[in-house]
Amino acid sequence: MLGIIKKVGYLALVGVGVVVDYLLTSALAQIGIKSGMPNIFGLMVIIWLIINELISILENLGEIGVPMPPFLVSAIKTLKGKVDE
Structure with a gap:
């Protein structure tokens, strides 16, 4: 059940992003600026959500003992730090 709520929240976030895009484009068009x-x-x-999901999948694979190359482990740590900022 918690997963469904999380996905609905993701959908709402994407919706908010699209609405912000629409409002900005409309406002800029009203003053004569083409976006x-x-x-x-x-x-x-959408990109932020995809990166978060990929990081989560890779972390879960590491927790269950799936061997991962060292460069992938360091990339996960770097991405997680940048996404959390």
Whole structure:
């Protein structure tokens, strides 16, 4: 049940990002500025969620004892630190 709530929260976050994109694009169009990247916030939210899920999958694989190359372990630690910032 908790997983379903988490996924609904993810969907809501993506929705908020898309709404922010729409509002910014509309506001800029009203003052005569054409936006070069109209979907930047929605895209950033989606990329952030994908990176978080990948990190979670790799951490879980490590916890159950699946051998991972050292460069992947250090990449996970680096990504986790950057995403958490």
